[in-house]
Amino acid sequence: MNPLNIAVIVKLEPDFSEGNVSYNSDGTLNRAETKSILGPHSAVASRAAFYSKVKYGAHISVSTMGPPIADFALQQAQLICDADELHLYSDRIFAGADTLATAEVLKTGIGKMEGGKMDIVFSGHRASDGETGQTGPQTAWKLGYTFLGNVIDYDVDIEKQTVIAKRLITLQGFYDIIEEVEAPLPVFITIDPSYKSEFNTISQRLAFAKYQKEATERAQNYKKYLKIFNAQQLGVDPKFVGLPGSPTIVYKVEKIPKAKASRKAEIINGSDRDQIRKVFAKIHDVLGGIIIK
């Protein structure tokens, strides 16, 4: 039987960790001063793919659309999932794409991966800069794959060629639901941030160690695995990518106007113990007593 073919789509994003992120004085992100890394949700998607490598010996391809420096995200993803192949889709005409135009590039790229037809494609929950969460499902739809969102756990039934997955559904102002579903391959999965992979058997742990070692070696020589495609090499129609292929545009960006003061604050000096004591009298009133346990 052929091994499972797995694709992961990832994104290079600003690094929001302290020391790397830089904010302007008005609270907005200073992009020029902020480093870029593999997005945290892309990292989770890569971990989910690695699970299939360890458990089923899957063949993994990782792809991204972005400027040439986005190969760094691919390298970081390879380090996590021991990818066999890395794809970078990079062309000036891709710039400014909205989610639909991005999905067009990613879909076309997935069709060019080594394994041929994919069994599972993974993407992250959402990008930490764009935060739309739309690119994954739109790529899935263009591929014609069954889409499973917010997946927190999955396994493949190789015999039946199905995936069994748990999904976390959070509905604002309502309860949360965990839904267990079964779907025939191929599927497109967006991985929930809470996903954790577990390797329980000795053979899985051995495989884990083996592939992790391999991943480290591969990522050191990631260029050996890297294929770069421009629009022409990818064979996309320029009308459907980048700005021309984007239904939406950013019309304007403005500072969110300061809301009218909704409350009038009493200002208290934090080093004045008497005043802080008075705050507790207030808390006492509001809570109808202070809870004593």
Next chain:
Amino acid sequence: MTVITSEDGHYKHLFVIIEHEEGKPIPVSLEMLGEARRLMDHFNKKYSSHEKVVAIVLGNKVRKLCEELIFYGADAVIYAEDPELQYPRNIIDTKIISQIAMNRECIAKISPEDWEQFKKPRYMFFAADNIGRHLSSTVLAELESGLASDINKLVVEDLEIKHEHKTKGQMMTYAKTLEMYRPDFSGFLWTTILCLDNRNPTIERDYHPQACSIIPGVFAPLVPDAARNGIIVDYTPRIEKQDLNVKILNRKIIKSAVDFDVHKAIISFGRGIKDSPEENIKLIEELAKELDAEVGVSLPISKKPYVTSEKITSTYMIPDRVIGTSGRKVSPLLYIAVGISGAMQHTAGMKESEFVIAINTDENSPIKDECDIFIKGRMEDVIPVMIEELRKQKELIMGVRSK
């Protein structure tokens, strides 16, 4: 200047995709209807037209819900009922919603005067939650039009647009354009997204509907009015076997580990903890324990920006604790904001708290306008004093009781 207005009747009405659990509407569904009603009332007045707010419902035994949606502001409801539609499933739901969005017979029943020209809805609303976010993406991929996510303000305007690609650099009027405002991840910037037809002859293309997903908890629902009338249309969907290949094996309702609703008090922290994150979070934890409060965080904290112990990171720096437009909306009796600057994205989630205390070093931070008491100082200095005073008071009370 060229004026093309798309006023040939191909694109009409505002469709609102309703989410519900077994016939009970999710709050955001009613919020979307409220905003749709306000927007289309304004639209119809401005353009002397009669375009409708059309709610779309998929499910099993949803007739009663349809009636309820009329009370909440819909002019019409198109529903598809089938046991297979009991719970949301992306593929089949996407296909049926797309069928309905292009179905002239349904529109003929709702708006008999202009159905012949109808191609697709003018506007479309989805919920920006776990279901709607994905559903909106796939529906708009199927309808091949534009989608903006996480919107919290909507305006319809006639806009003068000059765009390199859309208009080939010419100034053109785009009538009845939906301005979709979305707060960015920082909560300080507002980006307006437009979905515009390509009028540039080399890439000419219609992009309708103009669609968006709407942040739950932002817009107010209407007060339901049982005297409101509307048209309810039963749509029989075309369901193909391969569209049902996702089997739901089981569905379990779970309680989130973080439950803000059972606590009278909430203490939230933001990037102000940065000088010594581990120690500061422990202080906040201690104060929360003394006040029997639940702990919340601002959105940046859920991105785990600091190196802290595994326990602190996995307990506190998680999306489940986020309060604001990207997380939960809360209204406790007491809300304490520690080291939170007060971006709109956060305050939208805590505005309705009964009493708000902010602890912050910067008197100019926006949180000052959202609190009742502003304690100016470093949390490292203020919180230990608070804990100490609180313990003293408790001892006092205990002492009185034991006498």
